[in-house]
Amino acid sequence: MNENHDGARLALFNYLLGLGDDLLILGHRLSEWCGHAPVIEEDIALSNIALDCLGGANAFLQFAGETEGLGRSEDDLAFFRDAIQFKNYQITELPIGDFAFTIIRQFLFSSYNFILFGELQKSRSAKLASIAAKSYKEVKYHLRHTGEWVLRLGDGTEESHFRMQRALDDIWIYTGELFLDEGTDSILFESGYVPESRLLKPLWQERVEDLLSRATLPLPVEDQYLARGGRKGNHTEYLGHLLSEMQILARSYPGAKW
Numbered sequence: 001m002n003e004n005h006d007g008a009r010l011a012l013f014n015y016l017l018g019l020g021d022d023l024l025i026l027g028h029r030l031s032e033w034c035g036h037a038p039v040i041e042e043d044i045a046l047s048n049i050a051l052d053c054l055g056g057a058n059a060f061l062q063f064a065g066e067t068e069g070l071g072r073s074e075d076d077l078a079f080f081r082d083a084i085q086f087k088n089y090q091i092t093e094l095p096i097g098d099f100a101f102t103i104i105r106q107f108l109f110s111s112y113n114f115i116l117f118g119e120l121q122k123s124r125s126a127k128l129a130s131i132a133a134k135s136y137k138e139v140k141y142h143l144r145h146t147g148e149w150v151l152r153l154g155d156g157t158e159e160s161h162f163r164m165q166r167a168l169d170d171i172w173i174y175t176g177e178l179f180l181d182e183g184t185d186s187i188l189f190e191s192g193y194v195p196e197s198r199l200l201k202p203l204w205q206e207r208v209e210d211l212l213s214r215a216t217l218p219l220p221v222e223d224q225y226l227a228r229g230g231r232k233g234n235h236t237e238y239l240g241h242l243l244s245e246m247q248i249l250a251r252s253y254p255g256a257k258w
């Protein structure tokens with residue numbers, strides 16, 4: 001792939017935006033648990049996972065800005081785009097819900113990122129591979145931590161099992177779009193820059209099914225409606241509310257330094 005080609009540059013820019021937006025929005029959601037988690041150790045753990053997400057978002061969005069070549073920084077991309085311009089998957093923008101919902105979402109998404117970042121370490125882009133390698137080390141902890149909670153709560157009391165199963169059933173429709181190859185992505189995976197999204201699904205499903213089985217949590221029906229469109233700017237009503245909170249300071253005082 002010739003990175004100077006406009007089509008290739010745009011494809012890479014959009015791909016990086018998607019990765020950065022996923023982590024930025026999910027990190028913000030996790031930060032909402034600060035001071036509200038069930039126990040202080042989990043308050044700290046979720047806050048640390050949120051910080052890892054924001055660190056990854058910073059790296060991917062910075063690289064996106066460099067790729068775009070219009071002088072936009074990672075802060076510009078985070079705080080001065082509207083909801084329709086964000087490319088995060090819808091699963092990341094859903095409200096935190098109860099603790100079961102947050103844990104199930106984080107487990108499912110960390111399982112996805114564990115596989116994705118593992119593959120991105122093979123990218124022909126040295127910078128993309130480097131960012132993925134750092135994120136991969138962090139997501140291993142996220143996956144281990146949430147996996148332990150899934151087992152504990154799924155195969156726990158009647159109440160904890162009910163809440164985990166309800167959360168899994170509610171969120172499952174948002175997992176399908178993780179494995180949709182966007183049209184412009186073909187430029188990237190044909191040149192060895194990124195993996196084909198559809199090829200990640202069997203690896204993800206095997207990992208997810210194994211742990212959910214041990215947690216006595218049946219998988220939801222596979223042929224139900226699956227939400228999609230996040231990478232194309234189609235979002236739930238929740239993203240606009242999230243952005244109004246996340247962006248208010250930067251937009252109220254543009255250019256401010258502190």
